[in-house]
Amino acid sequence: MSIFAELLAGLGLLFVGLKLMGAHLQHAMGREVRRLLRAATVSRVSAFLCGAVAGAVTQSSNAVTLIAANLVRGGVFQTRQAIPVVAGANVGTSALVFIASVNLKVAVFYLVGLVGLAFHLRMDKRAGWRDWMGVMLGLALLFLGLDFIKSAPQELDLAAAAQAVGSLLTPTRGFILGCLLALVTQSASTPTILAVAVVQARVMGLEDGMFLVIGANLGSGLATLISAGDMKGEGRQLCHAAIQVKALGCLMVGLTAVAAMLSGVNLNQWLGHLGGGEPAFVLSIVFLALQLSGALVVVALVKLSERLAVRFSPPSQEDRLSRPHFIHDQAVRDPPTALDLVTRETARLVTQLPAILPDLDRQDGGEKPARLAAWKGAQAISAATDRFLTELIDQRLTRTDLDLALRAQAQVELVRALQETLHEFGMVVDGFRPPPPLVFNLSESLRAVLLVLSDAMPGESMELDLDVLDTLTSDRSELLDRIRRDLATSCAGGGEEARALMRATSLFERALWLVRRLCLALRARANEDNPPEWQSSSLTS
Amino acid sequence: MQIETEASGEDTVLKVSGRLDTLNAKPFEGKLLDAVKASNGAIVVDMAGVDYVSSSGLRALLVAGKAMSPHKRKLRLRTLQPQIQEVFDISGFSALFEIS
Numbered sequence: 227m228s229i230f231a232e233l234l235a236g237l238g239l240l241f242v243g244l245k246l247m248g249a250h251l252q253h254a255m256g257r258e259v260r261r262l263l264r265a266a267t268v269s270r271v272s273a274f275l276c277g278a279v280a281g282a283v284t285q286s287s288n289a290v291t292l293i294a295a296n297l298v299r300g301g302v303f304q305t306r307q308a309i310p311v312v313a314g315a316n317v318g319t320s321a322l323v324f325i326a327s328v329n330l331k332v333a334v335f336y337l338v339g340l341v342g343l344a345f346h347l348r349m350d351k352r353a354g355w356r357d358w359m360g361v362m363l364g365l366a367l368l369f370l371g372l373d374f375i376k377s378a379p380q381e382l383d384l385a386a387a388a389q390a391v392g393s394l395l396t397p398t399r400g401f402i403l404g405c406l407l408a409l410v411t412q413s414a415s416t417p418t419i420l421a422v423a424v425v426q427a428r429v430m431g432l433e434d435g436m437f438l439v440i441g442a443n444l445g446s447g448l449a450t451l452i453s454a455g456d457m458k459g460e461g462r463q464l465c466h467a468a469i470q471v472k473a474l475g476c477l478m479v480g481l482t483a484v485a486a487m488l489s490g491v492n493l494n495q496w497l498g499h500l501g502g503g504e505p506a507f508v509l510s511i512v513f514l515a516l517q518l519s520g521a522l523v524v525v526a527l528v529k530l531s532e533r534l535a536v537r538f539s540p541p542s543q544e545d546r547l548s549r550p551h552f553i554h555d556q557a558v559r560d561p562p563t564a565l566d567l568v569t570r571e572t573a574r575l576v577t578q579l580p581a582i583l584p585d586l587d588r589q590d591g592g593e594k595p596a597r598l599a600a601w602k603g604a605q606a607i608s609a610a611t612d613r614f615l616t617e618l619i620d621q622r623l624t625r626t627d628l629d630l631a632l633r634a635q636a637q638v639e640l641v642r643a644l645q646e647t648l649h650e651f652g653m654v655v656d657g658f659r660p661p662p663p664l665v666f667n668l669s670e671s672l673r674a675v676l677l678v679l680s681d682a683m684p685g686e687s688m689e690l691d692l693d694v695l696d697t698l699t700s701d702r703s704e705l706l707d708r709i710r711r712d713l714a715t716s717c718a719g720g721g722e723e724a725r726a727l728m729r730a731t732s733l734f735e736r737a738l739w740l741v742r743r744l745c746l747a748l749r750a751r752a753n754e755d756n757p758p759e760w761q762s763s764s765l766t767s
Numbered sequence: 768m769q770i771e772t773e774a775s776g777e778d779t780v781l782k783v784s785g786r787l788d789t790l791n792a793k794p795f796e797g798k799l800l801d802a803v804k805a806s807n808g809a810i811v812v813d814m815a816g817v818d819y820v821s822s823s824g825l826r827a828l829l830v831a832g833k834a835m836s837p838h839k840r841k842l843r844l845r846t847l848q849p850q851i852q853e854v855f856d857i858s859g860f861s862a863l864f865e866i867s
Binding site: 585586587588663667668670671672673674675677678687690691694697698699700702705734738 | 788789820821822823825826829833836850853854856857858859860862863
């Protein structure tokens with residue numbers, strides 16, 4: 227019973243340690259890991275190495291895959307560029323397995339001692355120190371857990387246990403057990419560390435341990451796919467790449483092992499020689515071989531890997547809508563062209579704004595999923611444009627270009643705020659079935675204003691359109707206040723509907739204000755492009 | 768939607784009835800632009816019979832207004848029903864056109 231308790235405590239400490247370490251590392255180095263992954267796009271090798279470092283730091287290929295998938299979805303890099311990152315992350319996770327194979331007790335003592343002293347000296351009052359103290363404490367707990375797991379089987383009647391395990395476990399069962407353990411723990415390292423402990427205590431043979439590790443490797447690939455949840459399209463493609471790394475590793479190491487067994491090689495004996503008589507080290511090498519063989523093949527055949535990933539998870543409508551049409555990485559090198567591309571991209575975003583709003587003139591109000599996809603896509607492009615501008619500003623720009631870039635960034639920020647407001651407004655409108663007259667009037671009025679705004683993009687009639695928009699977005703607080711007062715009187719008891727109507731009027735007002743600010747920005751830009759010859763005109767003059 | 772066109776001196780009057788929605792906006796815009804081309808005076812749109820205006824309907828009016836603007840000609844609207852007047856007020860279009 228005490229063996230079971232020690233094993234359970236070891237696992238508990240391992241999970242708490244991983245969680246604690248991960249959370250504090252995220253705070254302390256989250257930005258660096260993201261920066262590292264962004265910088266990874268230079269070449270396959272750099273991507274692979276960056277992935278390996280990220281995998282070693284986070285000790286979770288799952289986490290790195292999901293971060294990379296989100297970066298792909300956000301347009302930071304393409305699937306093909308991210309595949310080596312995922313492959314590298316798998317190799318990086320081997321670090322923990324190797325650590326588990328050495329004596330950790332002394333390290334635990336030092337870590338706990340250092341953290342305790344740091345707390346006593348109140349070093350935790352500084353956020354930066356606090357995070358690193360959390361990382362060290364997490365690491366200490368993790369090591370302690372590993373030590374518990376490794377020492378638990380030593381209290382067994384080893385001979386009886388070895389006989390029982392030997393009679394129950396076959397390579398196939400070991401493989402399935404490893405697969406299941408990885409699915410439950412969402413990790414290949416945890417079952418491998420358990421196997422290291424059991425093999426080290428001579429309760430399990432090296433051969434069975436190896437098949438358990440192979441199974442755990444495949445299981446963790448499936449776990450990645452499960453963790454991806456409702457992620458679709460391009461975001462999910464990297465999860466398929468992660469499975470390819472795992473499956474290829476299993477295939478290569480597994481086939482080698484089976485071939486050796488079929489040709490009469492005593493695998494237990496051979497593996498024993500491989501690790502110099504240290505079973506824990508052998509399994510660590512097997513684990514590394516699994517990651518490395520799969521990863522290297524996938525990196526070498528990255529185009530094929532991408533094709534397969536795309537086949538299993540083709541780009542979704544949202545992916546297509548999230549793709550910038552004009553800006554691209556290389557354009558940053560030529561600031562005037564880059565600024566021109568940003569202008570075009572922003573103009574395109576503005577013309578897409580009506581697609582985020584419900585179309586109440588249609589019986590279905592415009593399909594909600596299509597509007598949602600339009601909003602998410604527009605958001606992704608705005609974010610990509612903003613990042614592009616930040617990169618551009620980071621370069622040595624001329625004073626004029628810097629000024630233009632900063633103004634373009636402010637414009638993109640306005641477009642993003644407008645997208646958000648329109649989405650919120652659409653959600654309020656969707657809450658009404660059917661929409662009352664006030665909601666219809668607000669929604670269709672806003673749509674009309676946005677249609678004029680999309681016409682006002684650089685072109686022949688831009689000045690006239692801006693004049694029209696100036697009138698359309700003029701202060702309407704008196705009218706809207708009257709509407710709100712009427713609402714408050716007619717729905718004196720309050721209620722959900724009245725609150726929603728009030729919210730709709732507020733969002734409408736905010737949207738108009740944002741359109742007005744955007745027009746001012748557009749007019750300023752237009753005036754600079756064509757110095758002040760034009761004369762104000764309106765439709766009533 | 769029905770549109771009757773009649774001349775009133777130099778001006779052209781379009782009597783519109785029915786719905787100015789996505790479906791009818793294009794034909795309505797076409798009629799307005801035809802009227803803009805056919806005369807040199809103001810265009811008056813009588814909307815007494817219009818009981819529904821959507822963003823597409825508003826846009827059609829705006830297109831005609833913009834076509835007349837360079838020639839300093841006017842697009843006037845008249846006899847708007849109260850619910851239609853509210854759409855014009857909320858959207859700000861009542862500040863763009865002369866409404867009587």
